[in-house]
Structures are given as structure tokens and as C-alpha cells.
Amino acid sequence: MPMNQSATVSFPAEYLALITPYIPEHSSLQDFTRISSTPLRKSIRVNTLKISVEEFKQLAEQLNWQLTPIPWCASGFWLERPTEQEKLALGSTAAHFAGLFYIQEASSMMPPEALSCGANLSGKLLLDMASAPGSKSTQLAAIMNNSGVLIANELSSSRIKVLNANIQRCGLTNTAMTHFNADVFGEWLPEIFDFVQLDAPCSGEGAIRKDPLAFKNWSLSSTNQIASLQKNLIKSAFLALKPGGEMIYSTCTLNPLENQQVCLWLQQQFPDAVEFINLKNLFNGAEKAVTEHGFLHVWPQIFDSEGFFVAKIRKTAAVPFEFKGKEQTNFPFTPATKKQFNLVEQYLDNQFGWQLPASHKLYVRDNEYWLFPQAFIPLIGKMRFQRIGVKLAELFKFGFKITHEAVMSFSDDFTKNLIEITDEQVSELYAGKDLKSSLNRNSGEMVAMYHSAPVALLKGLKGKLKNNLPRELIR
Numbered sequence: 318m319p320m321n322q323s324a325t326v327s328f329p330a331e332y333l334a335l336i337t338p339y340i341p342e343h344s345s346l347q348d349f350t351r352i353s354s355t356p357l358r359k360s361i362r363v364n365t366l367k368i369s370v371e372e373f374k375q376l377a378e379q380l381n382w383q384l385t386p387i388p389w390c391a392s393g394f395w396l397e398r399p400t401e402q403e404k405l406a407l408g409s410t411a412a413h414f415a416g417l418f419y420i421q422e423a424s425s426m427m428p429p430e431a432l433s434c435g436a437n438l439s440g441k442l443l444l445d446m447a448s449a450p451g452s453k454s455t456q457l458a459a460i461m462n463n464s465g466v467l468i469a470n471e472l473s474s475s476r477i478k479v480l481n482a483n484i485q486r487c488g489l490t491n492t493a494m495t496h497f498n499a500d501v502f503g504e505w506l507p508e509i510f511d512f513v514q515l516d517a518p519c520s521g522e523g524a525i526r527k528d529p530l531a532f533k534n535w536s537l538s539s540t541n542q543i544a545s546l547q548k549n550l551i552k553s554a555f556l557a558l559k560p561g562g563e564m565i566y567s568t569c570t571l572n573p574l575e576n577q578q579v580c581l582w583l584q585q586q587f588p589d590a591v592e593f594i595n596l597k598n599l600f601n602g603a604e605k606a607v608t609e610h611g612f613l614h615v616w617p618q619i620f621d622s623e624g625f626f627v628a629k630i631r632k633t634a635a636v637p638f639e640f641k642g643k644e645q646t647n648f649p650f651t652p653a654t655k656k657q658f659n660l661v662e663q664y665l666d667n668q669f670g671w672q673l674p675a676s677h678k679l680y681v682r683d684n685e686y687w688l689f690p691q692a693f694i695p696l697i698g699k700m701r702f703q704r705i706g707v708k709l710a711e712l713f714k715f716g717f718k719i720t721h722e723a724v725m726s727f728s729d730d731f732t733k734n735l736i737e738i739t740d741e742q743v744s745e746l747y748a749g750k751d752l753k754s755s756l757n758r759n760s761g762e763m764v765a766m767y768h769s770a771p772v773a774l775l776k777g778l779k780g781k782l783k784n785n786l787p788r789e790l791i792r
């Protein structure tokens with residue numbers, strides 16, 4: 318069933334009995350079942366690493382897109398496009414290729430907003446324990462303005478590829494990815510992180526409006542199994558958190574077994590160290606979703622959104638932990654020598670008029686040059702990381718070649734060989750075509766920009782701009 322079509326949903330009686338006592342007084346079970354059969358509004362989050370909200374609003378006006386602000390996220394909007402534009406998927410628009418926005422359900426924007434409310438995430442060490450496809454990781458990195466370090470972990474191999482693609486498209490430079498069952502963090506990196514986000518794997522009931530089959534395999538026993546996985550993960554998150562640190566536990570599910578009861582279980586394990594932070598003032602109207610413990614239990618009928626649950630927890634004291642470090646002894650990168658640094662910097666200066674940023678340190682593995690966030694350096698060797706920072710360039714016989722991801726992340730600071738292209742030209746590039754040009758000489762590597770944001774690496778040749786997009790991005 319397409320997402321924008323409604324279907325009448327039928328819920329298991331056992332499920333309705335489980336949730337009914339938790340529906341707030343101002344609402345009803347009937348409101349819940351009624352809205353569950355209606356389609357979800359489309360929403361996006363502006364990627365402020367690439368464009369300001371004000372500039373995005375101007376672009377939206379040019380494109381004839383109508384934006385309605387989402388009350389809990391200053392960069393979030395419900396979006397309506399003219400019917401004639403709907404045949405082009407939102408994910409295939411030039412602005413999306415350029416990473417100017419992320420397609421994200423409105424209520425899924427709440428957890429990072431709750432984590433950063435009253436706290437400054439800039440320059441801090443964050444862990445996102447279950448992060449693919451990356452909506453909340455990319456949101457957190459934007460809130461951090463690419464400073465500090467964000468460890469984005471994901472268990473599933475196929476989903477980690479999508480996560481990586483989103484990290485690159487959105488221009489994250491402060492991220493290191495790991496690929497583990499997140500229950501290891503409490504033992505491997507105890508009391509290390511300033512902030513942790515656990516957007517837990519869950520039974521996904523809150524997604525009923527976009528997936529009418531969300532209840533196909535629902536059963537009380539599978540819900541209980543998921544809840545026990547969630548308890549392992551929330552404990553790991555809490556152990557990985559520094560004393561004084563804060564964490565978010567969230568799900569896109571509505572039953573109490575996977576939500577309130579997981580948080581209360583954590584409090585029973587660490588009664589002297591768990592404090593629930595009340596989220597009733599997160600935004601105007603949040604009080605309609607707040608529970609007696611200060612969690613947000615977002616029923617889809619309250620804000621006309623997906624169902625969600627968000628809890629914010631402070632670790633008020635150190636707790637006993639068992640350190641079982643999993644150190645990496647054979648770290649394959651070495652810091653660049655002065656000669657290597659000078660050579661790559663000379664290439665970047667000649668080609669793009671760009672000096673390497675002080676926020677990052679240059680590392681080398683064979684012929685690959687990488688930029689690691691400075692704040693990541695103390696973590697080197699502490700565990701195995703899948704991918705750290707940004708792959709900057711490769712050294713070939715003929716010289717250096719910059720990577721697509723470095724272009725997507727850093728070319729805001731490039732001062733030459735940038736060329737602004739149109740919506741149609743972006744579509745041509747992502748369809749695998751070269752672009753015509755009036756160049757009368759070979760100009761070497763160039764960056765195609767869309768509304769001042771990088772969108773692709775090109776090679777300027779006489780008469781054409783050769784498409785250097787990675788093969789996997791061509792549609």
C-alpha cells in the first residue's frame with residue numbers, strides 16, 4: 318500500500334488492552350484508531366550544516382514548496398509540493414542530492430531536540446547507539462555544528478551502508494562509525510561519553526500510519542522479547558555515560574512494556590544514579606504528551622504525527638561497572654609526516670584554494686589520506702572503528718585525487734574551481750551524464766555547487782564537465 322493511501326487498520330485486542338490505560342485523558346482510544354488509518358504528513362529537516370533555515374525558506378519559495386514549521390524543531394517543517402512535482406520523488410530532487418535537507422518524520426526529530434534542550438552539545442563526545450539510517454545522527458551532528466565527536470553505531474551491515482551514504486550526503490565531519498551489538502559499549506567504553514542517544518530497536522507500532530502492516534506479526538511474547546533487548550541496551554547506554562552526563566531513550570512504539578517500563582527498570586537497577594528529566598517544557602504543547610515521570614508519550618493523534626516515546630535521563634553519580642576493554646592493537650593509520658602534510662596541502666591549495674582545517678588531523682593509510690576530528694584522537698585504539706572522519710584524497714602516480722565525500726563535507730571553504738549548476742544539471746549528473754561546458758582548456762578537478770552547497774566532483778575538460786560521481790550514487 319503506498320504511503321499516501323489510507324487503509325483501515327485492525328489492532329489485536331491484546332494490544333488495545335495494553336495501551337488503553339496510557340492514553341491521556343484529553344484523548345481516547347477511538348481518536349487513536351481513527352488517526353491510525355489516515356496518511357502521514359510529509360516532513361523534512363533542513364540540514365543546517367549546509368544551508369541556513371532562512372536560505373532554505375527562500376529556496377523553497379523558488380521551488381514552490383510550502384513549509385509549515387514543526388513546533389519542536391526549528392529546522393523541521395511539514396512539506397507540501399505542487400501535485401505536478403510529486404512524480405519526482407523528494408529523494409531525487411537536487412536539494413536532496415546536495416544534502417540541504419533530510420526526509421524525516423516530525424516526531425523522530427524530538428529525541429535530538431530533547432537531548433540538546435538545556436545542554437550544549439558543541440565539542441562534546443556523543444554516542445548514538447542504534448543510528449541507521451541516520452536521521453538522528455545527522456540531526457545531532459548539525460546541532461553540534463560538526464564539532465566534538467559523534468560515534469554512530471549500527472548493528473545491521475546493510476543498514477550501515479545507508480547510514481554512511483547519509484553521513485556523506487549531509488557533510489558530517491565529526492563522526493566515527495562502529496558496527497557492533499550496542500550492548501558492548503557499557504563494558505568497552507564505560508563512563509566515557511558526555512551524551513548518549515539510544516533510539517532503540519522496537520516493535521515499530523508508532524509507524525502504523527505509513528505501514529498498515531506494522532501489526533502483522535505483533536504478539537505479546539515478541540514485545541516482551543524486544544523489551545528485554547531494550548533493557549540490555551539501555552543499561553549499556555547508562556554505563557557508557559559519564560557521571561553527570563545525559564541520555565535519551567526513544568522508540569517509535571507506544572506500548573508501555575518497551576517504553577515506561579524499560580526506563581523504570583533502569584531506575585530500579587541504579588536507584589541512586591538515575592534521574593528522569595521532565596520534558597513538559599520541551600516545546601509549546603509538550604505538556605499534552607507528558608507522562609507522570611516526565612517522559613513524552615507521543616500518541617499520533619496528539620500532534621498528527623507518528624507515534625513516539627522519548628525519555629531523558631541524567632546520570633547523577635558513578636555506578637559500578639566491569640571494564641572489559643576491547644582494544645585495537647593494530648590501528649592501520651599513522652599520523653601524516655610533515656612531508657605528506659605539505660604535499661597534500663599544496664595540491665589542495667593549487668586546485669581548490671583551500672587549507673586543511675585545524676579542527677581535524679591528517680592520517681595516512683597506504684595511499685589514502687584521511688581527516689580525523691581532533692577530538693577523536695584520544696579514542697584511537699580503544700576499540701575497532703569502522704570508519705573515522707572523512708577520507709580526504711588518494712595518492713596515485715599522477716598525483717592526488719580528492720574524494721567525493723571530502724568535496725561534500727569541506728568545499729564550503731574552497732575558494733576556486735567551484736561552478737554553480739541548475740536543478741536540471743544536477744539531475745543529469747545523478748543520471749550518470751557529463752555536462753556540456755564552454756571551457757576551452759582542461760581545468761582539472763572542479764566542484765559542482767547547487768545553491769552554494771557542493772553536489773558533485775567534476776573534471777573540467779575542453780567542452781565538457783566530466784562526471785566524477787561515485788558509481789553507487791548514479792540512479
Ligand SMILES: C[S@@+](CC[C@H](N)C(=O)[O-])C[C@H]1O[C@@H](n2cnc3c(N)ncnc32)[C@H](O)[C@@H]1O
Nearest residue numbers: 447448449450451452453472473498499516518
Ligand atoms: C529505530 S532504528 C534507528 C533509527 C535511527 N536512530 C534513525 O533515526 O535514523 C533501530 C536501529 O537499531 C539497529 N539495531 C538492532 N539491534 C541492535 C543492536 N543490538 N545494537 C545496535 N543496533 C541495533 C537496527 O538495525 C536499526 O537500524
